[in-house]
Amino acid sequence: MADVVIRSLFKKYGNHRVIENLNLEIHDGEFVTLLGPSGCGKTTLLRMIAGLEPIDNGELFINGKLYNHIPPQKRSLAMVFQSYALFPHMTVRKNICFGMKIKKLSKSEMDRKFEWVINLLRLKELENRLPREISGGQRQRVALARSLVLDPEVLLLDEPLSNLDAALRETASEELKRIHRQLGKTIIYVTHNQVEAMTMSERIALFRFGRIEQYDKPRVLYDSPATVFSAEFIGSPKMNFYEGEIEIRNNVAGIKTDLAFLKLDKEREKTIFSMPGRKILAGIRPQTVYYTGHLLRRRYTDTEVEILAELVENMGDRSLVVGRTEAGTLIRFIITREEKIDQDKRMKIFIDGRRIHVFDPITQLNIFR
Amino acid sequence: MLWFTGIICALVIVIGPVYLLLKYSVSDINSINTGGNPVPMWPYNPTLQAYVYLFSDSHFYQVLLNSVVISLFTIALGMILGIPASYVLGRYKLPGRKVLLLMIISVRLFPDIASVIPVVEFFIKIGMHQTYLGVILAHTLLALPYIIFIGAGAFESIPDDLEGQAIILGANRFQTFFKLLFPLAMPGLAAAAIYTFLLSWDEFIFSYFLMLGKQEIYTLTLYLNGIKYAEPQNLLAAISVCLSIPVIAFSFMVQKYMVAGISAGSVK
């Protein structure tokens, strides 16, 4: 078990800068996800931690020890590749025991650890099969087992669920969480799937162009995104964005946008009162818009907007509505199953002012962070 | 219909000679020396006489043995030199790797018949003319570019993740090679070995220039060439069949690699 510290890390391939001035701290036993769109450098970072890619500049500490020049064989960490990288010519048992054989463990210890791991990961009766003879979920578990038997200090997982179908993905992710709880290992998990990241990890490092955009607990990432990119990337369906500027009406500060004059909560209203005329990018999550037909919990911070429901998309337990104001501005929001809306219906909706995210359009940063 | 006729014609052109070869090898003497009558399309009295004669001749055994020994040693030497080289070219993303591979394979465009004189002169000078070793070295020279080319392809087709995983699991370079890369490249390397065997087995130019005049070390091709004016045609055909059978059998075994190589315009 170990903590991982990365200080001002740089990496380039040819002239392409993959990772630029990256700092990251991962506590002992923590489950951290590196989240980001493809090509943002998160897998490269994982490979650098594993030692498969050399570090151009910067420092990597594990357990307080500088790891930059330690060859991958001697780093006590394990990695599960996206492709699982099972050795196709070896049986499940040989695959799992490969690392232990190389480390020259005694036969009895090898057997003991093997028994332990196949019980842990429900791999009994598969031990003499070849990788091509088992299912995708089983392969994923074998890859995990192969890493776990070596008792690594840090476990690196590179999109281990992306090759599984949706149903399997859920059980596999639950299993991963269970194992993390049981073994308490430091886990660094790479994914581009924000749902996986939100449900599994203790902290998420959101990547963009080789830099960390935000590093926080999932809840914080969702509730107060630090940048426009964070706000856009996290949450589904995507956030609505409106350009506007701060205006004071009837002695109350708000944001004038094409959609409406948006009101904020008291506290933030006070802050923006001092900066009228400032350009603003306002973000509204589809989940924070209410519909009158349902329960009315209007507050003074709610903004009322009249729209025409142009499109209603049924998503099962809820529906996504695309509405258009008289002026032609679009807004997407979620309604529950009980709130039935017909297409082309005029209606009033309310935007929760406490949960409007306010960004600076130039710096792209959240003003209230 | 036109297409069907075309297929039939092509099959006749392709298979016809093979049929005639087999026919000659089982012909009795009356079907060859017909005394002015046309040679029959199927022998009057088919017989395995030619084969029986061939396999009772001790010189033929010697020749067969020579061919086998030379090709086996060529495979051994070619593999010892070729596998490490193809490992480097297949596994490491070195700059200029593609160019180097192309250069290696285009060595084979240089005419054998033009390079044979210098090699023979050199071997005469160092006393390797008319020796097994000289022929083996020459055949290795011919086979090595193919071995490297096929082998590099075999190593390259192994996913990088597997190697990365082995390294993370603690394997050093040699363990990675012997436990992982080598077994996985095995089918391709076997094809390269078979290809080498074929090349050495029916190689003629270098064998001819290097062994001419020394009957004891003749290979099958030289033996066949040496008796072309003298022996009855059924014997010629029988030797040809013996020479061809392993070639045809192995060719179909490595057909996949041969087709791939030729399609890329690289392997002859």
Next chain:
Amino acid sequence: MKNRRICWEMIILSDFKRTLSIENVKQWFFKTWPIFPAMFYLMSFLVIVLFYLIGLSLNHPCSEINFPTFASFTELFKNEYFNSALINTTLFMILGTPLELITGLFLSFLIFRSFFMRGVIRSLFLIPLALPALVTAMLLFVLFDFPGGHINHIITGGYSWFPQVFDQPINWRGSKLFSMAIALFGKVWRDMPISMLILLAGINNIDPELFDAAKTMGASFRKRAVHVIMPLMIPSISVVLLLRSVEMWKEFIFPFVLAGRYHLLGTLIDFYYNEIGNSHMAATVSIIMVICIVFSTLILMKILELIQKLIVSR
């Protein structure tokens, strides 16, 4: 921001230093040493070949003439054996290269679309390649025997299924024209599969939707072949022509077995070396063969380039 730029500059600088350092060369060597034995083997033979070829050809068996001299070359160009071999080989190449292309095109057009047993038939089409060249040559040697070979019996009406064309059997190997033609036939027969495979690879690289598109536009098969397939096959046709023309210059086994008395450049080398025992002349012919290959390849490339331009502009 500025801090970051300085950092990148540092990395680039250290990169540069690293590339040049002894440490890096050592590392590089550690990575690539397994390639060196094979490279050494190939390189040393390359050096031997070039060294001996040049050394031998710029010398002359006459003891008065010292190295370096072009005496071997001048003598060769006056020699009628050589001149006739050079002309023969040129003709062999000029006739043989298109023939190989045509046979290859024929076979590949027969089997490029999928049909019942296509795999088997393709394998059968590879037989000529699987038969050793020497065996093929020997078989032709037997078939074209004089006076009693199969071919002679066929053309003199020995079989009921073939009309009589000639009264007398032909002495194939006694005639320069016929012996060359038989050698050429053998060579083309053996190489058919090679051309076929390269061309098939070319056809398979063409997007099948293109054929469908041509079909929907109502083009007949022939038009489709000419306007859609041919231009897209120019690259693979070029490869066939280039590789095959080189092979034609190099040819040895077929003329060696079938046209013993009439020389091509390849068999002339054998004649000088093994029959006359003149290694200088043999090396000189070898060099000339290499030069011919280089020039013919360059010319052919130029022609192909022109054709390509012509087709594109049309």
